[in-house]
Amino acid sequence: MPPNEARLQYNLYSDFLSNNILVKLISYVLYASILVHTIDSIYLSIKAKKASGSSYVVDKRNRASKWYSRQMMLLGTLIFAFLVIHFKDFWFIYKFGTLPMDSAGNKDLYGLVVASFQDLWYVILYAISILVLGFHLLHGFFSAFRTIGLYNPKYNRIVKLIGVIFAVSMTIGYFVIPFYIYLNV
Incomplete structure (x- = not known):
């Protein structure tokens, strides 16, 4: 799409998502699920650490499971940190900040996203976070x-x-x- 049309469509879609009652309800359930999942994983990690006993035991789990399956706590922590950054940089600004309006009268989230992804360090941070999320999903889907x-x-x-x-x-x-x-806009 031409940039002006892309801006209008993206901002219209963002406005629809932020004002749709069904999407709001689903997002509240998602937020609660993330918090419950985080608390549960911390609890289970502490419980597993206590049950394993001595830390001098040779770890041979690599024969039975993938590395990302054994690193769920680390991957989950990185994802949680990414979510905090993502919410701070996009969601919070969209909900509570002041964004300029596009020609249709919607908040210009498109401009914020494009400006954010003009910094290579941010693109790399985002890409690494998405890879971490991918490994988390790879294990989590089957485990669920x-x-x-x-x-x-x-x-x-x-x-x-x-x-x-x-x-x-x-x-x-x-x-x-x-x-x-980063490469095209």
Whole structure:
């Protein structure tokens, strides 16, 4: 799209998302879920640390699990830090800051996003964060099915394949955005 049309469409979509009651309800559930997930993971990590006993035991888990599965606490912490930065730089400014208006009278979030992704360090930070999120999703998708009791050896390969497709497509989709803006806008 030409830049002016892209600006109008992006800002119209942003306005729709921020003013749609169904999207608001889903976002509140998502915020609560992130907080519950964070608290639960901290609790489970502390419990696992206490249960493992001595720290001098040789760790041989790499034979049974992927490195990203063993690093969920680190990856989750990095994602949480990224969310704080993302909310501060975009969500908070959109909701409570003063943004200029576009020609249709909507807040110009497009201009803020494009300006943010003109800094290479920010593009790299965003890209690394999206990769971290991708690894978290790669493990989390399959684990979520096991957690809710939908574990069946007959369907594990299908669930893992769907999880890989989901994690890779989400990662690539969000990974492309900052680089595209940096290189083309």
